[in-house]
Amino acid sequence: MKKNIFKTLAAINKKVLPIYSKDHNFDLSKASKIQMALIGYKTWVTKNALD
Numbered sequence: 001m002k003k004n005i006f007k008t009l010a011a012i013n014k015k016v017l018p019i020y021s022k023d024h025n026f027d028l029s030k031a032s033k034i035q036m037a038l039i040g041y042k043t044w045v046t047k048n049a050l051d
Contacts, residue, residue, distance in 0.1 A: 006049035013042055 017038060020026045031039070 003049065003051065006051055009045045010049040013045055017042060 007015065020031075020039065028039075
């Protein structure tokens with residue numbers, strides 16, 4: 001059940017949240033705190049969806 005929740009969250013994230021990897025000029029060292037929080041959240045959800 002936990003895996004299904006994270007898969008659903010990952011699908012929602014893919015549609016709603018911005019994708020930084022497609023921006024070729026995006027520099028992770030210059031990312032704001034909000035951008036870093038979003039990247040961390042998306043990484044956490046993806047990691048749990050794949051387990």
